[in-house]
Amino acid sequence: MKSISLYMHVHQPYRLRHYTIFDSGVNHDYFDAPWDNNENNKRVLLKVAEKSYLPTNARLLQLLNKYPEFKLSLSMSGVLLEQLEAWSPEALRSFQELVNTGRVELVAETYHHSLAFFYSRSEFETQVAMHKEIIKRIFNQEPKVFRNTELAYNNELAAWAQDAGYSGILAEGWHQMLGWRSPNYVYRPVGAPNIKLLLKNYRLSDDIAFRFGDHNWSEWPLTADKFVHWLSDDQDAEIFNLFMDYETFGEHQWQESGIFEFLDHLPGYWLADSNHGFMTVSQAADTIEAVGEVDTPNTITWADTERDLSAWLGNAMQQQAISALYALEKPLLELNDWAIIDDWRKLQTSDHFYYMCIKWFNDGDIHAYFSPYDSPYEAYLNFMNAFHDLKSRLLDRGVLV
Amino acid sequence: MKVLMLGWELPPHNSGGLGVACYQLCEELSKNDVDLEFILPYEAEHNINFMKVTAARTDGILEIIKAGNAYDSYRYIYQDGHDEWHNLYEQAEFYEHAVGDMIKGLSFDVVHAHDWLTFRAALKVKALNRNIPIILHVHSIESDRAGGDLGNPLVREIEETAMLAADSVIAVSDLTKQKIVKEYNIPADKIEVIYNSIDRNSLQPSSPDNSYRYLMQLKQNGYKIVSNVGRITIQKGLTNLIHAAQIVCQKLPKTVFLLVGSGDQFNELVGLSAELGVGANVVFAGFQRGKSWRDSFSIADLFVMPSVSEPFGLTPLEAGFYGVPSLVSKQSGVSEVLSNCLVVDFWDVNEMANKIVGVLRSDALHDTLSSEIENELLSLSWEKPAKDVKRLYEKHTQGAEA
Numbered sequence: 001m002k003s004i005s006l007y008m009h010v011h012q013p014y015r016l017r018h019y020t021i022f023d024s025g026v027n028h029d030y031f032d033a034p035w036d037n038n039e040n041n042k043r044v045l046l047k048v049a050e051k052s053y054l055p056t057n058a059r060l061l062q063l064l065n066k067y068p069e070f071k072l073s074l075s076m077s078g079v080l081l082e083q084l085e086a087w088s089p090e091a092l093r094s095f096q097e098l099v100n101t102g103r104v105e106l107v108a109e110t111y112h113h114s115l116a117f118f119y120s121r122s123e124f125e126t127q128v129a130m131h132k133e134i135i136k137r138i139f140n141q142e143p144k145v146f147r148n149t150e151l152a153y154n155n156e157l158a159a160w161a162q163d164a165g166y167s168g169i170l171a172e173g174w175h176q177m178l179g180w181r182s183p184n185y186v187y188r189p190v191g192a193p194n195i196k197l198l199l200k201n202y203r204l205s206d207d208i209a210f211r212f213g214d215h216n217w218s219e220w221p222l223t224a225d226k227f228v229h230w231l232s233d234d235q236d237a238e239i240f241n242l243f244m245d246y247e248t249f250g251e252h253q254w255q256e257s258g259i260f261e262f263l264d265h266l267p268g269y270w271l272a273d274s275n276h277g278f279m280t281v282s283q284a285a286d287t288i289e290a291v292g293e294v295d296t297p298n299t300i301t302w303a304d305t306e307r308d309l310s311a312w313l314g315n316a317m318q319q320q321a322i323s324a325l326y327a328l329e330k331p332l333l334e335l336n337d338w339a340i341i342d343d344w345r346k347l348q349t350s351d352h353f354y355y356m357c358i359k360w361f362n363d364g365d366i367h368a369y370f371s372p373y374d375s376p377y378e379a380y381l382n383f384m385n386a387f388h389d390l391k392s393r394l395l396d397r398g399v400l401v
Numbered sequence: 402m403k404v405l406m407l408g409w410e411l412p413p414h415n416s417g418g419l420g421v422a423c424y425q426l427c428e429e430l431s432k433n434d435v436d437l438e439f440i441l442p443y444e445a446e447h448n449i450n451f452m453k454v455t456a457a458r459t460d461g462i463l464e465i466i467k468a469g470n471a472y473d474s475y476r477y478i479y480q481d482g483h484d485e486w487h488n489l490y491e492q493a494e495f496y497e498h499a500v501g502d503m504i505k506g507l508s509f510d511v512v513h514a515h516d517w518l519t520f521r522a523a524l525k526v527k528a529l530n531r532n533i534p535i536i537l538h539v540h541s542i543e544s545d546r547a548g549g550d551l552g553n554p555l556v557r558e559i560e561e562t563a564m565l566a567a568d569s570v571i572a573v574s575d576l577t578k579q580k581i582v583k584e585y586n587i588p589a590d591k592i593e594v595i596y597n598s599i600d601r602n603s604l605q606p607s608s609p610d611n612s613y614r615y616l617m618q619l620k621q622n623g624y625k626i627v628s629n630v631g632r633i634t635i636q637k638g639l640t641n642l643i644h645a646a647q648i649v650c651q652k653l654p655k656t657v658f659l660l661v662g663s664g665d666q667f668n669e670l671v672g673l674s675a676e677l678g679v680g681a682n683v684v685f686a687g688f689q690r691g692k693s694w695r696d697s698f699s700i701a702d703l704f705v706m707p708s709v710s711e712p713f714g715l716t717p718l719e720a721g722f723y724g725v726p727s728l729v730s731k732q733s734g735v736s737e738v739l740s741n742c743l744v745v746d747f748w749d750v751n752e753m754a755n756k757i758v759g760v761l762r763s764d765a766l767h768d769t770l771s772s773e774i775e776n777e778l779l780s781l782s783w784e785k786p787a788k789d790v791k792r793l794y795e796k797h798t799q800g801a802e803a
Contacts, residue, residue: 021659021686022693025615317672320680358672377671381685388684392615395622 003239003279004231004270005198007170008246009147010095011077011113012048013351015039015372019385025392028339031346039372042087049084049091052250057094059260063267064101070267071103071278074246075147078111078131079349081138092138099139105280106135108143108166114348115149115312117157118299119326127345128164144282145169149350151200151243151302152309155295158189158197166195168285170243172302173199177294184237186288190295196285197294200243200302204230209244213257221258224265232273239284243302304359312353317380322353324387331399332390340393347386355379402794403509404430405526406439407500407519409472411454413690414445416472417632418597418715419540422573423515425600427452429787435794440503442496442518443467443475457499457522489518490555497521501529509533510798513790516540517556520563527566534568534797539577540597541636544584545710548635561585568797571595571790573713574734580710595790596738598783599718607699607723612692616657616684616700624655625761628701628725630694630716631708633664638707638730638747643670645707647677648754653761656682661697663688698723702767703760708733709747717742721778726770728756738781741773 017033017040033039063070076095084092098104110116111131116124128146135141145168146161153171161169173183181187183199207227211217219226231240245252253259270276279287303311313319325347332344355371356379373379394401406427410420427437428451437452443465444456456465464478475492478484487495500522514523515538523535542560543552551557564570564585570592572578578592611617616626627649631637639660646658660670660683667685674683689697698704704720704727711733718735720727721742729736730747743760745753760767 021615021684022612025613025618315672315675316678317675317680320675320678324681375668377668380675380680381671384680384684387681388615392618395618400622 001275001277002231002237003277003284005073005239005241005279005281005284006071007073007075007107007241007243007281008248009075009244010053010080010246011075012041012045012080012083013113013349014041014079014083014346015044016352016382016386019382019389021385021388024385024388025396028343028389028393030343030386030389041083045083045087048247048251049088051255052247053088053091054094055255055260056246056249056263057091057098059263060098060104061094061101063264064098064103067267067271069271069277071105071280071283073105073107073145073281074098075107075109076135077109077113078127078134079113079346081134085138096139099141103280105145105282106139106141106143107170107281108132108135108146110149112345112348113149113350114345115152115309115322115350115353116326116348117148117152117160118309118313119322120329123326123329123348145198145285150309150312152299153296153301154299155189155191155297158192158195158296162189162192162195168196168198168281170198170241170281171200171296172300172307173201173241174300174307176307177296177300181292181294182236184234184240185291186239186284187292187294188290190293196288196290198239198241198281198284199294200241202302204240205242205244208242208259208262209248209252212248212253212259212262222262224262224269227262227266228269228272231270232276238288239279241284311357311359312350315356315358315376317358317376318353318356321356321380321383321387324384325390328390328394328401331394331401335394335397335399337393337397340390343386344390347383347390352379352383356383402434402511402791402798403436404438404511404513404794405504405507405509406437406452407512407514407522408439409442409516409518411439411441411447411449414443414447414467416688418713419516421603421715422540422597422713424449425598425603425783426787426790428600429783430790433787433791435791438507438509440496440500440522442492455503457496457503459495459499459502493518493521497525501525504529511536511794513538513794514563517543517560517563520559524563524566534794535566536569536571536793536797537563537567538571538573539564539581539712540573541712542577542580542584544580545577545712546634546636548638548709557584567591569593569793571793573597574737576732576734576737577712593789593793595786595793596734597713597715598781598786599715599722599778600783601722601778601781604719604722605695607695608692611700612696613659613686613700616659619655619657620700622655624657625653625702626657626659626700627703627705627757627761628659628661628697628720629705629707630661630689630697630719631706633660633662633666633670635666636709636711637664637666638709639666639670640673641747641750641753642705642707643673643677643679643683644750645753645757646674646679646683648751649757649761650679650682652754652758654682656757656761658683659686659697659701660684661686661689661694695723698725701725703728703757705753705757706730706733706735707745707747707753711735718778718781721774724771724775726760726767726774728753728760739774739777741770741777743770 110127147170187197431451713734717727728743
């Protein structure tokens with residue numbers, strides 16, 4: 001039996017508006033860009049809902065109805081769910097309908113899509129708990145498998161997830177970590193024997209997520225038929241972990257690329273062989289035996305050619321910004337003012353640090369595509385001005401920082 | 402006395418001190434019965450009634466539009482409807498040809514041109530009429546703007562040729578005069594030093610409600626603010642200021658450096674301040690005018706002008722007007738006229754930090770510098786420089802008038 005484990009990540013940050021030092025200490029509306037600006041979060045969300053969430057969910061629901069063996073997993077950040085609730089109840093409902101089929105599993109993560117694990121364990125745990133709560137409230141499901149922001153993963157995180165009771169954890173199947181081994185099996189992390197490690201097959205996943213619409217790619221055009229042939233021909237596999245951003249469908253790969261037709265046909269072609277199936281991530285963790293141990297002392301992620309945290313924390317501006325932010329943690333939490341805490345957490349979202357990345361010349365196009373800023377320097381200054389305002393609000397309340 | 406002024410910018414469309422100096426000098430000259438026509442490279446509203454301001458425009462061109470400041474590209478709209486973009490160098494050539502066309506119907510006694518962008522036009526006038534005296538006013542030379550390097554050889558050639566051909570050269574400081582002699586071999590007796598000044602009436606008083614609310618808050622919590630206002634470019638020596646900031650913040654963590662201005666070194670300095678770990682202590686406010694510009698001075702406990710090469714440097718005088726003491730580089734013309742300020746070599750980062758800490762730590766030093774510079778400013782005006790300039794005009798026109 002060979003299975004596909006399709007897992008898609010759904011997320012939108014709260015982007016900052018253009019925010020200057022003259023706003024710091026005066027206006028606290030960092031996330032409220034005017035409607036006609038590209039940073040307006042409602043506008044972005046409605047656009048993505050229209051181009052991606054609604055059409056993709058409609059197809060996924062059809063596929064779930066048509067093929068009883070079809071299953072998939074989703075992770076949805078808390079900040080995304082908030083925005084859907086506020087601005088696109090229609091799109092939120094379409095996600096609920098998917099989950100109601102009983103064959104869509106939700107994956108645990110931090111509510112704020114943050115890198116808190118690397119800066120504050122208690123803040124990290126709070127955000128995981130908040131995420132669990134909103135998933136329960138909106139979908140009435142309890143996640144069993146954990147994924148960290150940007151699939152940032154190491155041995156320590158695996159041990160934490162095991163102790164927190166998760167049966168599985170997701171990571172990048174990076175060849176430099178795996179060596180000769182294949183991501184198409186299930187593994188155990190070093191130091192965490194009771195949790196299963198599910199590794200993204202990045203070649204196959206990126207064929208869909210990144211290369212699908214690339215006319216210069218030798219395999220273009222990629223059809224579901226061809227893709228299923230590749231998988232069928234691979235004798236050396238138990239599971240194909242296809243992990244990608246949900247927005248691949250309709251947003252990163254536009255409708256004109258044929259990405260929806262690919263999705264429409266993939267389950268049918270795959271299931272034509274009775275020896276083929278689909279699994280959610282927890283099913284894979286529960287039913288597939290681990291073939292070995294994987295040691296990951298250094299953090300790996302699913303981004304860039306380095307597969308490390310350098311896209312978020314690689315340069316001095318990023319490090320300065322994030323450490324300044326987490327330095328506020330103690331006094332800020334002690335104040336117990338929800339509005340301030342909420343803004344602080346929204347600033348923790350990894351996207352803000354991603355916009356400050358200066359590795360433009362290698363991975364540049366992808367960074368530039370996702371950034372609302374003209375340059376990483378602008379991104380840093382804008383963020384720091386918002387940080388200054390948080391600090392100002394603490395000073396207003398008599399907290400010395 | 403009729404004078405044709407050739408200049409590149411005037412407030413409120415200026416990007417820095419050059420426009421301010423031209424404006425205030427011309428205003429004072431007009432009070433001394435000098436009849437001025439000022440030719441600019443662009444068209445804009447200036448609301449000036451003491452002289453005639455015209456745009457350099459040749460036949461066939463309908464409109465010239467500045468894209469950003471006076472040193473960015475310009476958009477030319479032609480009468481036949483098409484438009485073209487021209488860079489600064491092309492623009493200087495267009496300006497030269499336009500001035501050559503325009504003077505045909507004009508009569509005047511002297512041509513007074515400000516900085517290299519207008520020097521070719523001044524030479525053009527000389528070529529058309531050898532009897533008109535040409536006075537070149539040097540607010541900066543290419544090596545100043547290049548921050549210590551020689552700079553663009555094409556620009557240097559224009560400066561050298563024009564100054565050799567000119568009847569007189571005005572330098573805004575002795576520092577500048579010495580550089581002109583040394584770099585271009587211009588005879589020293591042809592160069593007159595006439596210092597810039599400040600028109601205190603042009604400055605509005607600061608108001609207590611400062612626009613930097615966050616920085617005010619920090620001040621109430623014991624923070625000190627060090628500010629700089631100016632273009633963010635290599636000439637201004639801000640790299641050294643950021644390095645000094647790192648040392649200062651080790652001694653006095655409650656210090657914020659406020660950098661107000663825009664320019665080509667912006668990204669570099671933003672990155673550098675983060676690299677040095679003072680990202681939260683260095684605030685970039687961008688280019689400011691009006692109230693927020695005044696507030697950028699008045700909020701400061703100390704103003705620092707660390708320029709690598711500053712022919713004059715008006716900002717310490719402006720800071721003084723707002724009661725703020727200054728630390729200026731020895732490589733600035735203003736340090737020749739201002740007594741009540743601290744000076745430092747632009748490259749001496751440790752000493753720069755030392756002096757910054759000194760002022761921030763000592764109220765006595767701060768208050769003395771602040772009150773003394775305010776007194777000193779009372780004696781400064783454009784009256785004397787304008788009289789000196791007029792005397793120079795007269796020296797060259799005596800023969801013509803006789």
